[in-house]
Amino acid sequence: MHPFLQATIGGVLIGLSSWLVLAAFGRVTGISGLTMGAVQPVIEKRSLSAFVSWRAAFIAGLILGGAWFTNVFDVSTAMPARSPGLLILAGVLVGYGTIRGSGCTSGHGVCGLGRRSARSLVAVAVFMGVAMLTVTVTGLMAGGAA
Secondary structure (H helix, E strand, O other): OOHHHHHHHHHHHHHHHHHHHHHHHOOOOOHHHHHHHHHHHHHOOOOHHHHOOHHHHHHHHHHHHHHHHHHHOOOOOOOOOOOHHHHHHHHHHHHHHHHHOOOOHHHHHHHHHHOOOHHHHHHHHHHHHHHHHHHHHHHHHOOOOO
16 A cells, blocks of 8 residues: 555544544543543542543554554554663653643644644644754754755
């Protein structure tokens, strides 16, 4: 399957799922908010039944759906291995950024822009600008053209 077709199908599924969550639950499909809502009962030491919710099912679907798609469509996963310490640091920095930015890329980029939120437009512009700068700097540091 052509990579552009894979990306198109993925984009349509993301848009459809975020619309379905908004229509069914009246909630924005920001992954950081969903994750926090799913683990909050565990953090607060409430019953395990409170953890099993639509949020936990949605997150499990993201993980299992990605694994299924990778296996069925033989998606290349030629990513270099990273150390656990680096991955933990990256996760902490992303978590801090989502708190400071009042949401993550999925919440602002998919749902916020779809609702015509000015705050989300600014957030996405900052996300994309920093991403472009990061790619450019790392490309220059690697000695190649970005």
